[in-house]
Amino acid sequence: MPAAHRKPTNLSLDTSLLREARALKVNLSRAAEEGVRAAVAEARATVWRAENAAALESSNSFVEAHGLPLTRYRQF
Incomplete structure (x- = not known):
């Protein structure tokens, strides 16, 4: 798999979680x-289910x- 391009990003995290x-x-x-x-995969799955709800039904x-x-x- 080719290396992904990375972009520096600022995040805000819970202080105690960051410390740990x-x-x-x-x-x-x-x-x-x-x-x-993981969040993107879950969101994609949700969108796919919504877009295909009629066909599944x-x-x-x-x-x-x-x-x-x-x-x-x-x-069997």
């Missing part, structure tokens, strides 16, 4: 990036009414 992180030698930049990455309604399309081929 420094005492434990936590890499603050990496921890913040991982937290933001349609698919679920079809399965409720007709069962799974390939059920007869299941071997």
Whole structure:
């Protein structure tokens, strides 16, 4: 994976959390990036679910009414 471009950013953090992180030698930049990455992934998933809600509901309604399309081929 190619190296990502980095941009210095100012953050405001809880003072006691910052003190503890420094005492434990936590890499603050990496921890913040991982937290933001997780938040972005969660936000993307929320947006995707909202954008695809109609299709998901349609698919679920079809399965409720007709069962799974390939059920007869299941071997379990």
